[in-house]
Amino acid sequence: MDLQSANASKPYIERKRSERVQSAGSQLAIKDSVLVSGVRAGDEHAMAQLYDRYSPVVYSVALRVLADTGAAEDVLQEVFLQLWRNPAAFDSNRGSLGAWLAVITRNRAIDSLRKRKPETAADEVVISVDLDIENETDRRRVLEKVRGLVNALPPEQRKALEMAFFEGLTHTEIAERTKEPLGTIKTRIRTGLLSLRKALG
Amino acid sequence: MNDMSEPTKGAHQEFADDLALYALGALSANERRTLDQHLAGCAACRRELENFRGDAALLALSATSPHPPLRSRDNLLTAIAHQPRGRSLRTVALRRPWWALVPVFATLLLAIFGLLLWREDSGLRRRLEQSRNEAAQREEQISKLQNELARAQEVVALLSSPEAMHVTLSRGGKPEPHGKALYLPSSGRLLLMASNLAPLPPNKTYQLWLIPQQGAPMSAGMFKPSARGEVMMQHEMPAGTDAKAFGVTMENEGGASTPTPPLLLSGNAGS
Numbered sequence: 053m054d055l056q057s058a059n060a061s062k063p064y065i066e067r068k069r070s071e072r073v074q075s076a077g078s079q080l081a082i083k084d085s086v087l088v089s090g091v092r093a094g095d096e097h098a099m100a101q102l103y104d105r106y107s108p109v110v111y112s113v114a115l116r117v118l119a120d121t122g123a124a125e126d127v128l129q130e131v132f133l134q135l136w137r138n139p140a141a142f143d144s145n146r147g148s149l150g151a152w153l154a155v156i157t158r159n160r161a162i163d164s165l166r167k168r169k170p171e172t173a174a175d176e177v178v179i180s181v182d183l184d185i186e187n188e189t190d191r192r193r194v195l196e197k198v199r200g201l202v203n204a205l206p207p208e209q210r211k212a213l214e215m216a217f218f219e220g221l222t223h224t225e226i227a228e229r230t231k232e233p234l235g236t237i238k239t240r241i242r243t244g245l246l247s248l249r250k251a252l253g
Numbered sequence: 254m255n256d257m258s259e260p261t262k263g264a265h266q267e268f269a270d271d272l273a274l275y276a277l278g279a280l281s282a283n284e285r286r287t288l289d290q291h292l293a294g295c296a297a298c299r300r301e302l303e304n305f306r307g308d309a310a311l312l313a314l315s316a317t318s319p320h321p322p323l324r325s326r327d328n329l330l331t332a333i334a335h336q337p338r339g340r341s342l343r344t345v346a347l348r349r350p351w352w353a354l355v356p357v358f359a360t361l362l363l364a365i366f367g368l369l370l371w372r373e374d375s376g377l378r379r380r381l382e383q384s385r386n387e388a389a390q391r392e393e394q395i396s397k398l399q400n401e402l403a404r405a406q407e408v409v410a411l412l413s414s415p416e417a418m419h420v421t422l423s424r425g426g427k428p429e430p431h432g433k434a435l436y437l438p439s440s441g442r443l444l445l446m447a448s449n450l451a452p453l454p455p456n457k458t459y460q461l462w463l464i465p466q467q468g469a470p471m472s473a474g475m476f477k478p479s480a481r482g483e484v485m486m487q488h489e490m491p492a493g494t495d496a497k498a499f500g501v502t503m504e505n506e507g508g509a510s511t512p513t514p515p516l517l518l519s520g521n522a523g524s
Contacts, residue, residue, distance in 0.1 A: 099333055103326060111321035113313050125325050129332065136333045147307065154313030155306060162278065183314075195314055202315040216279035217312050223279045242273035245308035252311060 081187040084149040091139040099136055105186070106150050107132070109195075110157045117161035117218050127161050148183040150191070162220035201251045209244035212237055268298055276305030277312075430482070432518045434461070434499045441490035443473055447501070447518065450478040456506045459517070463490060464498040473499070475508045496522045 082101065090098025110131050114124035131153060135142070142152050185191040202210060215226045223241065227234045271288050274280045280288065292299050411417055432447030445461055453459065461473040474488035501518040502509075 096330065096333055100326070100330060103329060107325065108318075108320050109314060109316075111325075112316040112318040115318045116316040121322075125321065128321055128325055129329055132329050133332060133336065136336060147303075147310075151307065151310030151314065154316075155310050158309075158313050159278065183310075198311050199315045199317065202312060213277065213312055216274070216277040217309060218316070220278060222281050223274050224281060226279070238270040238274060241277060241279065242270050245273050245276070245305055245312075248311045249304065249308045 084186050088139050088142060088149065091136060099132070102135070102149070103132055105188075105191070106153050109150055110153055113154050113157040114161045117158060117220070118165055123164060124161070127157060127164055131157050131160055148185060150185045151183055158217060165220060198248075198252070201248055204251075205244055205247060209240045209247070212240040213244045216241060268295075269301075272298060272302050273305050273308075276302060276309045430518060432484075432501065432520075434520065436463075436490075436496055436499070436522070438493065438495050441492040441494055443488040443490055445474070445476070445484065445486045445488070445499075447478065448481075448483045450482040450484065450517075452480075452482070453477060453503070457503055458506055458508060459484075460502050460504045460508050460512070461486070461488065462500045462502065462512045463494065463496050464500060466495045466497050470500070470512050472508060472510070475504070498522055 084102070084105075087098045087102050087105075091102065107128060111124055111128050114127040114131075115121065118124050118127065134156075135153070142149060183194055185194050202213075205213070212226055212230070215221045215229070216223065221229070223234060223237050226232075227237045230237070268288060268291055271280060271284060275285065275288055292302065428449045430447065430449040430451065432445060432450075435444040435446075436442070443461075443463070450459065458475045458477060460475045462470040463473040464470045471490070471494070473490060474486055476484045476486040478484040498519060498521045500512060500516045500520075502512045502514070502516060504513055
């Protein structure tokens with residue numbers, strides 16, 4: 053039996069893995085794009101691998117927004133089911149799957165918090181950020197770095213960002229709660245985001 | 254504030270703050286609509302929005318918590334095993350900027366066009382399939398008729414072949430003349446088969462008579478047997494002529510209008 057016919061009987065993702073190992077001769081993590089292709093091909097094993105890779109991120113974001121483990125589990129389930137049903141919503145040519153899932157999760161969690169219909173379609177969320185978090189070690193390293201950067205932001209910037217992102221408040225609502233001028237809030241938010249970009253870049 | 258304007262160089266400065274707020278979902282509905290209108294025609298601002306969303310993703314990734322419970326994994330894998338794959342209609346129905354709907358409309362138009370083509374194609378396929386079935390049925394009928402015809406031809410060939418051996422089986426002694434008439438009243442078709450007939454004297458002929466239920470006997474054809482005293486004759490009566498009996502007489506050449514006794518062979522219909 054030749055290699056091609058031997059591989060043909062394996063699940064999609066197994067074939068990709070064996071091709072990878074044979075060509076690279078290494079034990080590199082399977083790329084997200086390969087796993088997403090597996091999901092598109094209906095490979096449940098690929099879906100399980102993506103879950104293992106990103107469920108901590110998705111769950112953390114959902115729990116941070118909702119502060120309720122049951123509700124966070126629901127969003128976790130919803131986000132991965134959505135990926136399973138419509139993997140084409142994620143454009144693997146742009147940005148990282150982990151970052152995309154994190155933003156999708158935030159949107160879904162805020163919708164759940166507000167008990168409203170989803171405001172933004174998943175395939176409309178196009179994210180431009182280059183993060184190498186497919187490998188377990190890299191993921192841990194990058195996430196730690198990101199947490200360090202956010203913690204290092206000036207407290208007022210960090211607070212404005214978190215009120216907007218994790219609490220789903222508009223800039224007007226943030227201004228009212230913090231009793232700061234609207235312009236100041238806008239500037240803090242924009243400056244905070246640019247600082248993160250610059251620090252990571 | 255110099256570092257703030259740098260990434261949006263070339264884009265529209267007045268939207269710079271709003272893009273960051275948009276990426277964080279911190280704009281009011283009205284502000285979002287206004288920005289959507291601008292984004293529809295401004296590729297630079299769309300790119301910058303993607304960048305801000307990337308920055309927002311970093312914020313999302315900063316969230317920490319324990320791992321999700323193991324049951325979540327089991328629940329998901331059970332759910333996807335029962336979930337049909339494919340695009341969820343719900344995502345299409347979501348609120349989104351109008352320019353994001355352009356591909357949706359295009360897809361919808363394509364889908365409608367595709368559906369129309371598919372329906373026409375289905376109709377044609379159905380008609381083709383129907384024609385095929387009819388053709389197959391006709392072929393089957395033709396094949397059946399050909400088989401029946403072939404069998405009939407074989408029987409006729411056997412019966413009419415001068416080379417065929419004709420053996421009459423009896424208890425012994427001199428074989429008696431006998432005959433068999435097949436008659437179909439509805440079509441008037443008649444077939445007579447007879448054997449052991451005595452040779453005819455010159456200027457004489459055998460004549461078959463149909464005796465109807467009511468009325469005088471009707472001529473059903475004249476025949477001359479072979480040298481072996483055998484005959485097979487086809488005749489056609491007016492369709493619908495009923496028959497009570499059949500009889501054979503010997504007549505002068507050219508036949509007679511009424512049977513001349515004696516009846517050499519006779520038989521009642523239905524007997």
